[in-house]
Amino acid sequence: MIIPRINIAADSYKDDLTAFSALPNQVLVVPTPDNDRLTEILNNQHKDAYWIQPLAFDPQDPLAQIHTLLDAGADKVVLPYAAFANTDLESSFSHIPQERLAVTLTPAEFAHLDRLLATVSVFILELADTSAESLEAIKAAAQLAQKGLLPRGGVKRVVASFASSTATPGLLAISELGRLGVDTQLSTNVLSTGHEDGKLNLGEAFMATIVSDRPDGLFPTIVVDEQGISLGLVYSSLESVVESFRTRKGVYFSRTRGLWHKGASSGSTQDLIKVHVDCDSDALQFTVHQHGTGFCHNNIRGCFGPSSGLAHLDQTLKSRKISAPAGSYTQRLFKDSNLVQSKIMEEAEELCEAKTPQDIAWETADLFYFALVKCVANGVSLRDVEQQLENRSRKITRRPGHAKPKWDVSAKEAAAAAAAAKESAPTAAAPAASAAANQNGKSGRISMKSYKMNALSAEQQSKLLLRPIIQSNDIMARVKPIVEGVRERGDAALIELTAKFDGVQLESTVISAPFSPESMVLDEKTRAAIDQAYDNIHKFHAAQLQDKALVVETMPGVVCTRFARPIERVGLYVPGGTAVLPSTALMLGIPAAVAGCSEIVIATPPRKDGSIVPEVMYVAHKVGASKVLMAGGAQAVAAMAYGTETCPKVDKICGPGNQYVTAAKMLTQIDSSSLVSIDMPAGPSELLVIADMTSIPAYVASDLLSQAEHGTDSQVVLIAVGLTAEHLAAIEDEVHEQASRLPRVDIVRESIPKSYIIEVESMEEAMKFSNAYAPEHLILHLEEAEKHVDQVMNAGSVFVGHWSPESCGDYASGTNHTLPTYGYARMYSGVNTDTFLKHITSQQLTREGLDAIGDTVMRLAEIEGLEAHRNAVGVRIRDIRGL
Numbered sequence: 001m002i003i004p005r006i007n008i009a010a011d012s013y014k015d016d017l018t019a020f021s022a023l024p025n026q027v028l029v030v031p032t033p034d035n036d037r038l039t040e041i042l043n044n045q046h047k048d049a050y051w052i053q054p055l056a057f058d059p060q061d062p063l064a065q066i067h068t069l070l071d072a073g074a075d076k077v078v079l080p081y082a083a084f085a086n087t088d089l090e091s092s093f094s095h096i097p098q099e100r101l102a103v104t105l106t107p108a109e110f111a112h113l114d115r116l117l118a119t120v121s122v123f124i125l126e127l128a129d130t131s132a133e134s135l136e137a138i139k140a141a142a143q144l145a146q147k148g149l150l151p152r153g154g155v156k157r158v159v160a161s162f163a164s165s166t167a168t169p170g171l172l173a174i175s176e177l178g179r180l181g182v183d184t185q186l187s188t189n190v191l192s193t194g195h196e197d198g199k200l201n202l203g204e205a206f207m208a209t210i211v212s213d214r215p216d217g218l219f220p221t222i223v224v225d226e227q228g229i230s231l232g233l234v235y236s237s238l239e240s241v242v243e244s245f246r247t248r249k250g251v252y253f254s255r256t257r258g259l260w261h262k263g264a265s266s267g268s269t270q271d272l273i274k275v276h277v278d279c280d281s282d283a284l285q286f287t288v289h290q291h292g293t294g295f296c297h298n299n300i301r302g303c304f305g306p307s308s309g310l311a312h313l314d315q316t317l318k319s320r321k322i323s324a325p326a327g328s329y330t331q332r333l334f335k336d337s338n339l340v341q342s343k344i345m346e347e348a349e350e351l352c353e354a355k356t357p358q359d360i361a362w363e364t365a366d367l368f369y370f371a372l373v374k375c376v377a378n379g380v381s382l383r384d385v386e387q388q389l390e391n392r393s394r395k396i397t398r399r400p401g402h403a404k405p406k407w408d409v410s411a412k413e414a415a416a417a418a419a420a421a422k423e424s425a426p427t428a429a430a431p432a433a434s435a436a437a438n439q440n441g442k443s444g445r446i447s448m449k450s451y452k453m454n455a456l457s458a459e460q461q462s463k464l465l466l467r468p469i470i471q472s473n474d475i476m477a478r479v480k481p482i483v484e485g486v487r488e489r490g491d492a493a494l495i496e497l498t499a500k501f502d503g504v505q506l507e508s509t510v511i512s513a514p515f516s517p518e519s520m521v522l523d524e525k526t527r528a529a530i531d532q533a534y535d536n537i538h539k540f541h542a543a544q545l546q547d548k549a550l551v552v553e554t555m556p557g558v559v560c561t562r563f564a565r566p567i568e569r570v571g572l573y574v575p576g577g578t579a580v581l582p583s584t585a586l587m588l589g590i591p592a593a594v595a596g597c598s599e600i601v602i603a604t605p606p607r608k609d610g611s612i613v614p615e616v617m618y619v620a621h622k623v624g625a626s627k628v629l630m631a632g633g634a635q636a637v638a639a640m641a642y643g644t645e646t647c648p649k650v651d652k653i654c655g656p657g658n659q660y661v662t663a664a665k666m667l668t669q670i671d672s673s674s675l676v677s678i679d680m681p682a683g684p685s686e687l688l689v690i691a692d693m694t695s696i697p698a699y700v701a702s703d704l705l706s707q708a709e710h711g712t713d714s715q716v717v718l719i720a721v722g723l724t725a726e727h728l729a730a731i732e733d734e735v736h737e738q739a740s741r742l743p744r745v746d747i748v749r750e751s752i753p754k755s756y757i758i759e760v761e762s763m764e765e766a767m768k769f770s771n772a773y774a775p776e777h778l779i780l781h782l783e784e785a786e787k788h789v790d791q792v793m794n795a796g797s798v799f800v801g802h803w804s805p806e807s808c809g810d811y812a813s814g815t816n817h818t819l820p821t822y823g824y825a826r827m828y829s830g831v832n833t834d835t836f837l838k839h840i841t842s843q844q845l846t847r848e849g850l851d852a853i854g855d856t857v858m859r860l861a862e863i864e865g866l867e868a869h870r871n872a873v874g875v876r877i878r879d880i881r882g883l
């Protein structure tokens, strides 16, 4: 093997680095370790395996300089024997891995080689000539040094170094050294990638130590890409290697075509990165950067098939960056760095929360995907990332590796434990202590972002209308196998998924009516509250029922009718993930019962003990549900959509839920084999408050927080109409103070930063923004609030004036709380009695009526070319008119 010695003090050093970069190692000779050129070379993230040979060290602290060089990415530091001569090797060098140190020895110092065997891995023997005497000396040294393997694998190396051009060895001498297992180090002054007088050709010198074991004298050559992934197997000849070093391209020897410049005709050329020789010096490995479609003539990347895993993802993303299909998710990610950032944070959090091996693999895959999107979007390849890892592995001084305080979970847990201990102490001040404990070690003000409408561009205003990002593609990918599992394997899948996601091992999945009294035992106060809520909600929803048919005589003798019929079988999803919501059972069950649905199935996640909360069971009983399905999430929706052995298939699924529930509703709705419809895509709760100077800060803040506490994805918005700075500050103070006292402060700490305040000058501006946002809930904290209801065009439900907290609508006033979110209030109504009805129309015509309308129908049928339609009227008209 040839090892070029590059003097980086020379003017030609950059050209030399490039010309000899394909060799596995280079020795860089530098005047001192702290050399600017060297720093620049080592700062390049694609460091080569450089052996750094400083000619002079700081005598005060040579070890510190060696550490610095190794940490900076030097593969080895080359020291003169003098550095080891009068030192206790054990105490000075044992902390430096042997494979990171090389020593230069003059002929007079060869005898000391023995002493260094446990400290260095490379012995560079300086030779004045290639005389038989010199070769004999180096042979003896080699026999001594090459005994045994290095502790971490690999072998010790002996290198013959020829200092001056007068002593340049010929190819024969290099070959002879190679047979002894000795590498040859040569100054770049005596090497050339071309053919220059008085210089050795690099390719020829390189090949001098390599011996083919084939009758045709060729060298099997494995071609790999930058990541070491095999592209194919080819053959090299002396001539092709010489040409490859000269052009720094992939050049091989084709047994049919001779010298083969890869890609010359196809365009799939290769930049040469490295040439390695195998351990017994009879085969080569070319590392290349492959251009074009790939290496293989079958138009794929490699002859052994396409790449897989991260390398495949890296290539796919790179090609998508050039030509992603318009509107594709990846294209959206490339354009929206905020979206990528949000996804990385989201996936990192999910990975931290993942517990099972399957979930950890899933979340890691998600995180890798978005991280790689960020890399590719910014021109960073997977190889660059791997290079960073390799660079880090070269450091010998380790960082402590502590997490930043913001992410230090142990510190947070310690703080939470301290706060909890303080809370339980008899002298602790209850509210403050509970706030500290509830914050789970987090501190800092809980505040919404703030904007002034007149400072925002139209584009910025539109961005504010978007809800916190929900990645439907991702969620869909997770939900699909769940839905398919339940469709194909019914109850068995349901039981498995409930164990996985809800941590409950169920024996059976459904409770059938009549429900046992023990399952719905409630204290009096709770029962009375549910009863009163039930009565009000029932009253309001019963009033919506039009039990009389609509009858209109559109022309004399032409009577059109519309009448309602209940949807027979309905499935009601009652969320139960982060909060148990019997109120949702009321909001869905009552209109279904009022509408007259004959089969009502209520699905809700079971508690850890495998039971359903008695409040939900009591509501199920009151609304006449036939079954309670003990399942949550996508699996519950799938069970109701397709039916299982125990869960009846329903015709419509209603109810809110998290993103898995919503995605499953949408998936099953578009599957025509399920024949199921849904109410609407109801997602994370949201609220918009419009407040003027008559608003009461504590009330405004309490309303905002009432929805912010639902989930981390909830969003609340405050439109401040002409508020003074003091008034606004009072609301913000209330938000922080009230939030800090909430048991669900952890959720609020995540949802409030996704929420915002927007200051406007007038009510017109406020209403315009609110209608564009189309909130699920709208609260008017305004003077004479009722006068503004007329201007509300888009909202799920409106709460008018200071005395109408949104919570009343959530529970008991009578209106429904299952409402459209994400802006769907532009086109959807909240759940109501009609949700559980379908309308059928009918008509009856008299003889006179048909006579009067007949010509119109026949003409229109004629225009559409539908003769049978025309004839159905014509055949009767002929009788009526006696034609």
Ligand SMILES: NC(=O)c1ccc[n+]([C@@H]2O[C@H](COP(=O)([O-])OP(=O)(O)OC[C@H]3O[C@@H](n4cnc5c(N)ncnc54)[C@H](O)[C@@H]3O)[C@@H](O)[C@H]2O)c1
Pocket (backbone or CB within 6 Å): 478, 501, 502, 574, 575, 576, 577, 578, 579, 581, 584, 605, 631, 632, 633, 634, 635, 656, 657, 658, 659, 660, 661, 682, 683, 684, 685, 710, 711, 714, 776, 817, 818, 819, 820, 821
């Ligand atoms: N718009 C409305 O009218 C309205 C009303 C009430 C509640 N909500 C909303 O409903 C939502 C309720 O969400 P929730 O999570 O508390 O309860 P949920 O019942 O909707 O979801 C819980 C279920 O999600 C599934 N799940 C959890 N992690 C999963 C994962 N990693 N993969 C697959 N499935 C998983 C589990 O099966 C679990 O049973 C909240 O966003 C709330 O704001 C909306």
Ligand SMILES: N[C@H](CO)Cc1c[nH]c[nH+]1
Pocket (backbone or CB within 6 Å): 581, 583, 584, 684, 685, 686, 707, 776, 810, 817, 818, 819
């Ligand atoms: N606010 C929710 C609708 O977005 C419903 C609810 C249930 N319990 C309390 N609130």
